[in-house]
Amino acid sequence: MNYIDTSLKVVGTRPIRPDGVDKVTGRAVFAADTRAAGMLWGKVLRSPHAHARIVSIDTSKAEALAGVHAVVTAADFPEIVSEEAFVGEGPMNFRDLSMNCMARGKALYEGHALAAVAATTQEIADRALALIDVQYDVLPHVIDVEAAMADDAPVLHDDLFTAGVDPAPTKPSNVAKVVTFRKGDAEAGFAEADVIVEGRYTTQPVHQAYIEPHACMATYAPDGQVSIHSSSQGHFMVRAYTAKLLGLNLSNIRVNPAEIGGGFGGKTLVYLEPVAVALSRKCGRTVKMQMTREEVFRASGPTSGAAMEIKIGAKKDGTIVAAKQILKYQAGAFPGSPIGPGCMCGFAMYDLPNVDVVGYDVVSNRPKVAAYRAPGAPITSFAVECALDDLALKLDLDPLTLREKNAAKNGTKTHYGPTHHNIGFTAVLDAVKAHPHWKSPVKEGQGRGLACGFWFNIGGESSAQVHVNEDGTVTAATGSPDIGGSRASIGMMVAEVLGVPPTTVRTIVADTASIGFTFLTGGSRVTFATGMAATQAAEKVVEDLKRRAAQTWEIPVEAVEWKDGKAYPAGSNAGAFEPLDLATLALKSPRTGGPIIAEVSVNAQGAGPGFGAHICDVSVDRETGQVTIERYTAVQDVGKAIHPSYVEGQIQGGAAQGIGWALNEEYIYNDKGQMENPGFLDYRVPVASDVPMIEAVLVEVPNPRHPFGARGVGEVPIIPPMAAIGNAIRRAAGVRMHDLPMSPPKLRAALDAASG
């Protein structure tokens, strides 16, 4: 059923989330909060070298230390053949994943896991790590993406040959893949252009910087049954990857989803779980592992940094006639940067006749990248949206007008192929135009920037169960970890369908043995896909309730209607019966067929893409180069806000992460290829005093493929901020910043250079 044009009682309101009290009282159980009898502590030995051949690992002294129960190295993991599959948040090669969890042959980045120990205390585990003797043959390393592409660069993988070039290369390279997207004839387009802007932009890898470090607890029982308690964006993902990396059956692994303390894409793959299971398998005890903050930075995924070139040509009236982009994305130590979406997203918002985009996926001696909110899109959009601002300045056009002129609409064919349908970009631009922030004059000394963002959003496999309890209250179970309030939105959709108050619906996240397969929480898919499954399950329950009422009244089921949580005879012909409410039907359920439950599994398609536009006012301290965000407004098409507060929260949080990416966040390496700022002191995420209130403006262009019209909302808001801020700086201070982060030393240097 579709509820888009119906009047809604629950969806669109702002009830308190079902797991709220646990989370404000400290009772919520995150992965590191669990203990087990006889539990051991697992710790990982990590490479101090950015690139080294592992000559030998001698663990005998560590094994001999009292209190140490197990030591594992790559030798304790099966060697896996190269096999690419798409089970997580991007193409994942299980051999690479295995080698990322435990280095085999070579350490490919500082922080790469080499061995792990399990001991009775953390202190003994630390001492054991110090007793492991690793002999290295230190190799030359490469950190920078363009340096890694050079002919004479140290090669990370001697079996990596660039894919996507013809003829296939015979020499290994750090370029894993070249991808191209072409529409029309870019060169012909540029020939017609009245104005051309060009630029070279670079971005630095940034970490998702969830506040909860990775943690898990695992037990391998003598009968081969494995239980894992961990924090991830998908416990089915943890099960699948752990099984694959250790050669286990899925049915022998049960993963309990702990509460997850933030992920943003960074918890869509495994680091610790297979290691903890391997340790437990070796000693028969439960093993708990948790990363330190330093390990999180050195060994878990940031997103790519990139070097980019862009060229855009337009007519005098602002009509863009050609666009070209070269994107070089860092993948970290193993192939798999988000270069595909990078190539697709930057120009996806615009109706362009001639486009040429080439992308490179490049490995270097950095931690393997992981997904981070709209993977790939913020990077390319920094270049595109800054270049568009330059174009607007060059044409003396309002930057909003320029975008309106070229905006993608329903029917616009994108440069990567598909045609847009049911998109809300022009509605977003209309909302910008109408917003008091956009209409207000820019304050003296400040500059205002505008930038836009696009993300596909995804659907995929989700399972949900709806149980009507004996007293008429409801439990909704899904397989989607709740990373930002999805229990609330799922419960609300179920309550809406059942016609009951949301407070009577308890939403839980069920473990891998208790619910059908559910793809991970990511790509902004949970409210869309899991919401669809839960809605359909609630509808099945309603059908069942109607059947039971019909049975009670001895009338045909077609003569029963369900309204506001009660069964009514449909019209006077059906008979005069007192309505039966959920509690009554639940109480009588043993007589009408037993427990009332429904389970639905879907592979949801048709996630509507999301568009956003951010307006940002900044002031610049010209003497120190410090930028202050004075006002920030984020407009986004959200389809339908199920719980508007959590939708706003996604937008505000994404914008704040983008502000950090824009201004201060970066990985700083020394000349040995070691990260110099692996902590929250010098990896500078925004603090409360760094940001103003962030106004989230919800535009609702319903997605017809979702029962309530919802679109994913979590990805888009991180895309525009870097360019919005860059454009605001350009207009406040007169300098175009091409390199992220736009930190004070860089901005001061740019200002000095501009003033000669």
Added chain:
Amino acid sequence: MSGLSYAAPTSVDEAVKLLAGASGLAKVLSGGTDLLVQMRSGRVKPDLIVDTKKIPGLIGIREENGSYVIGAATPGAMVEAHAGMKAAWPGVVEALDLIGSTQIQGRCTLAGNLCNASPAADSVPALFAAGATAVIVGGKGRREVPVEQVPVGPGRTSLGKDEFILEFRLPPRPARSSDAYLRFIPRTEMDIAVVGCGISVTLDDKGVCTTARVALGAVAPTVVLVPDAAQALVGHKLDADTLAKLDAAAQAAAKPINDKRGTIEYRVKVAGVLARRVAAIAFDRAQGFVNGKAH
């Protein structure tokens, strides 16, 4: 089981004996906001921790003949709440206040900030500028030294193995005196200073500077006093010419390094910028114009 032991002596003598008798590395614990981080990272591996907070007088602020005396283990939050200190030494107070978060303020101390001997320590340029002295106790008794004699290099102090700081003394304030501290950080909070600058001045009734002390942080291996910068102020009102000379003197004294927190070029420029801005605040305060917090 670790070999690390802990003692919380209740007298100076007891503390000195513990330090002197320690067989391995002994560390004095006051606020612990640096020490615990260093221990956790493995950079410091003490065998004995001597917690000084139970020694009478180590926590608290008192006035003695126009001087303020601050116990070495007094947490930042307590100093900030002290009306007399805020009026007489707003620069010292705001510098201490800039160390870390509210949480850190609940623990951090002047002694810890000074003895950690980081060139970027926020309270230290303000203490240098203030002409503060440190009262040091140890096996050989008690000595009072200017604070600038305590740090001798990054992470190194002039204190002996059995010595620790008992208290700080801030000199009496003549009329029309004040001080200020600013630091530059990339965010608004929670960072280590890229450059810090503390200035203390006394003016005459016409607004002409009669004495000045200028200190810079994070531009050399230790916090440094910059006599040339002070000289640029003495005998002058804070006009454009004086500010330019101050800026130049601060830049000339800045000998920073390139590191993850800033480049040489940037730090030198910002040293000049901050010196001008800090001087403006200190002069205003000395003339009773402003008493704002310099965030």
Added chain:
Amino acid sequence: MVKVVLSSGSVGQSLAGGQTEFEVEATTFRRLVLELERRFPGLGRQVEESMAVAIDGEIFQDAYAAELRPDSEVVLIPKIGGG
């Protein structure tokens, strides 16, 4: 005939011998994949394992059972995840 567009110049295009557009007779996506595999060995598998598909503009993560109209446009693009 269904129009198939290979959007990315990656592995897909080299398997198809550099061709980026072709017409295929198929009523479901599954049949289309089989036909691609028959014409360009390896391409069908590549499409199944590592590509997403847009059918008449709508992106499918898995279009296996999707039906095609005679005038459908099928665009093969890299798979999409999210954060």
Added chain:
Amino acid sequence: MAKNYVTTTINGEQTEFLCETQQTLLDVLRDVIGLTGSKEGCASGDCGACSVIMNGRLVCSCLVLGVEAEGATITTIEGIAQGDKLHPVQQKFLEHAALQCGFCTPGLIVASKALLDENPNPTETEARYWLAGNLCRCTGYDKIIRAVMDAAAELRGESVG
């Protein structure tokens, strides 16, 4: 080296524990006593997820040794609500949806309570600076600040707008 024996008061209850010297108060709360509401996000005093109130002052429990708790009075997130009655800060966090993942939430609630104990009428800027030591990566702080300001108004007995 024998463990240290410590007597302290946590959330109003006299508590005894044994700890090694290098164990922090956070380690003790979580691993010895089992109060896991205080979180470890960094173990270096940079994230505030382990915030507790010790002897009336807001501190990071990761930067306090367990032994230093001797004779102290400590309030953790578990002691903020009175029985089943939430503190206004907790209630306002729920009403304003001031949490997403909820990992930083205990520290933020303890820190916000400490703020309002000391300054019942903070400006937005004061609240932002006070809470600058509590990192939240999910919310962008907007709803957190609104919740704190609203809780302050409620505690002052002002009508909530």
